[in-house]
Amino acid sequence: MESICPIDQRCTSQISALLRPTSPPEVQEYFEQLISKRGCRGIKVKQDGEFGKGIYAELDFGEEELILKDQMLAGAQHTSNKIDCLVCSHCFQFIGSMELQIGRKLYLRSLGVSSNNQCSIEMFSHTTEGCSDTDSSDEEENFYMKDHGSSQSGASCSSKSSPLPKEVLESLINGNLVLPYSNKFPLPSVVSCPGGCEEAHYCSKSCAEADWQLFHSLLCTGEKSDTLSREALSKFIQHANETNDIFLLAAKAISSTILRYRKLKATLSKEGQKTEPYTFSSCDVSLLLEAWKPISIGHKRRWWDCIALPDDVDDSDEATFRMQIRELAFTSLQLLKEAIFEKECEPLFSLEIYGHIIGMFELNNLDLVVASPVEDYFLYVDDLPSPEKEEAEKITQAYLNALGDDYSVCCQGTAFFPLQSCMNHSCCPNAKAFKREEDRDGQATIIAIRPICKGEEITISYIDEDLPFEERQALLADYGFRCRCAKCLEEEQCQPHSLRVPHRETRHDSKLEL
Numbered sequence: 026m027e028s029i030c031p032i033d034q035r036c037t038s039q040i041s042a043l044l045r046p047t048s049p050p051e052v053q054e055y056f057e058q059l060i061s062k063r064g065c066r067g068i069k070v071k072q073d074g075e076f077g078k079g080i081y082a083e084l085d086f087g088e089e090e091l092i093l094k095d096q097m098l099a100g101a102q103h104t105s106n107k108i109d110c111l112v113c114s115h116c117f118q119f120i121g122s123m124e125l126q127i128g129r130k131l132y133l134r135s136l137g138v139s140s141n142n143q144c145s146i147e148m149f150s151h152t153t154e155g156c157s158d159t160d161s162s163d164e165e166e167n168f169y170m171k172d173h174g175s176s177q178s179g180a181s182c183s184s185k186s187s188p189l190p191k192e193v194l195e196s197l198i199n200g201n202l203v204l205p206y207s208n209k210f211p212l213p214s215v216v217s218c219p220g221g222c223e224e225a226h227y228c229s230k231s232c233a234e235a236d237w238q239l240f241h242s243l244l245c246t247g248e249k250s251d252t253l254s255r256e257a258l259s260k261f262i263q264h265a266n267e268t269n270d271i272f273l274l275a276a277k278a279i280s281s282t283i284l285r286y287r288k289l290k291a292t293l294s295k296e297g298q299k300t301e302p303y304t305f306s307s308c309d310v311s312l313l314l315e316a317w318k319p320i321s322i323g324h325k326r327r328w329w330d331c332i333a334l335p336d337d338v339d340d341s342d343e344a345t346f347r348m349q350i351r352e353l354a355f356t357s358l359q360l361l362k363e364a365i366f367e368k369e370c371e372p373l374f375s376l377e378i379y380g381h382i383i384g385m386f387e388l389n390n391l392d393l394v395v396a397s398p399v400e401d402y403f404l405y406v407d408d409l410p411s412p413e414k415e416e417a418e419k420i421t422q423a424y425l426n427a428l429g430d431d432y433s434v435c436c437q438g439t440a441f442f443p444l445q446s447c448m449n450h451s452c453c454p455n456a457k458a459f460k461r462e463e464d465r466d467g468q469a470t471i472i473a474i475r476p477i478c479k480g481e482e483i484t485i486s487y488i489d490e491d492l493p494f495e496e497r498q499a500l501l502a503d504y505g506f507r508c509r510c511a512k513c514l515e516e517e518q519c520q521p522h523s524l525r526v527p528h529r530e531t532r533h534d535s536k537l538e539l
């Protein structure tokens with residue numbers, strides 16, 4: 026395949042340096058630091074397992090014991106889900122108030138706002154003053170499984186719902202109308218984006234600040250943004266919303282690398298280790314490699330090489346399909362480049378690097394799911410004793426009817442977790458990604474589902490492990506591999522000969538050359 030990106034040709038040596046596998050001691054050091062930063066005890070990343078890296082127990086874990094809480098490197102709420110749930114753009118917990126969550130969703134729906142119409146979605150982003158603390162309910166949430174970054178998942182079209190007058194919805198949004206018992210479900214107040222955009226909202230100043238420092242200062246469409254062109258950035262975001270919101274994550278990965286690079290360079294300049302002034306002209310490859318480290322450890326294959334062939338694409342059209350995916354990525358990259366290009370970090374804007382970043386998300390991401398407090402609220406009302414229940418329902422029933430099937434929609438998105446992404450899959454796992462009562466944000470929580478002994482590998486299932494053998498293999502093909510866990514190896518022997526497949530990575534192994 027001919028290269029369509031001039032930067033790929035201009036920056037060959039820097040690109041090769043960025044894509045060169047990190048040395049095993051460096052990988053080890055990176056994960057040891059991460060494990061200690063996360064405050065985890067009793068786990069270790071090993072690199073020489075049957076399937077490459079894996080996480081192993083260094084202590085015994087009891088059933089139900091917490092093994093790991095991992096923070097995301099980058100995550101995003103699905104575009105379509107933004108109508109349903111107003112969440113912190115950094116930690117993904119619900120914000121505002123019960124009234125705002127319900128009123129906003131019904132109002133946007135009454136306007137016929139589509140999932141791609143972000144301007145309208147954000148009309149109410151700054152209209153609330155809620156209570157101060159998050160709440161937890163006694164519900165446990167099964168957390169996440171595979172995600173493909175689709176912008177279409179979780180659409181919020183309710184099948185049967187009864188609309189409410191606009192004035193009523195406005196009163197809910199403005200806080201003039203208070204629902205019974207909503208004070209039992211306090212949510213953090215909405216904190217506006219420090220850059221003044223209407224797309225990002227936070228649960229606290231610290232989340233707003235952290236997001237600004239990590240990614241958002243370059244990806245903000247507000248007045249105080251550091252982006253080159255807010256107009257170009259809006260076009261990039263619109264393209265991602267209309268095609269695949271995995272591009273929004275890729276933009277975060279690039280933005281965070283640039284911001285880390287700037288920070289490293291500024292620190293070195295301050296310490297006098299670099300005589301050159303802090304200007305952006307030519308690339309300091311060693312600094313760029315350091316800034317790129319979190320991604321260098323996670324990436325493996327280019328997006329257009331590893332994405333699973335959709336069912337409706339014939340095998341004979343595979344090359345064309347992969348070419349189209351690559352062209353789509355190139356279009357997205359050009360829009361992003363217009364918005365945030367930085368000469369000194371030029372290799373990050375090559376198609377080769379963009380493909381590897383998106384491939385990393387495609388192969389490793391988890392669905393990001395945060396349970397809805399709105400669902401908890403309606404369940405709470407339903408569980409009230411008489412006559413309180415009947416009294417409350419005189420008011421709440423109309424909203425429940427208006428919400429219809431959508432009353433319980435949770436926050437849905439996609440995220441990359443650096444430690445969790447080292448966990449291999451097993452169809453007979455010993456751990457599970459599992460939200461507990463207190464886990465009300467977008468972190469990954471891994472719990473033992475049976476006792477795990479010191480030395481054992483910790484595995485999770487990426488899919489529903491109770492499905493039949495061939496269905497499991499078909500689902501795992503989306504992750505780019507055929508399962509070789511003990512259960513699959515055993516079951517494969519019982520398959521009719523025609524269904525056995527030689528052990529190879531999958532049919533997506535065939536690399537298409539640039």
Ligand SMILES: C[S@@+](CC[C@H](N)C(=O)[O-])C[C@H]1O[C@@H](n2cnc3c(N)ncnc32)[C@H](O)[C@@H]1O
Binds near residue numbers: 388450504506507508
């Ligand atoms: C999320 S990563 C897990 C970490 C990975 N082993 C590494 O070295 O980075 C998933 C990849 O690990 C390998 N893998 C995980 N579980 C496997 C299994 N049960 N059978 C075969 N390969 C597996 C596959 O290559 C898969 O694409």
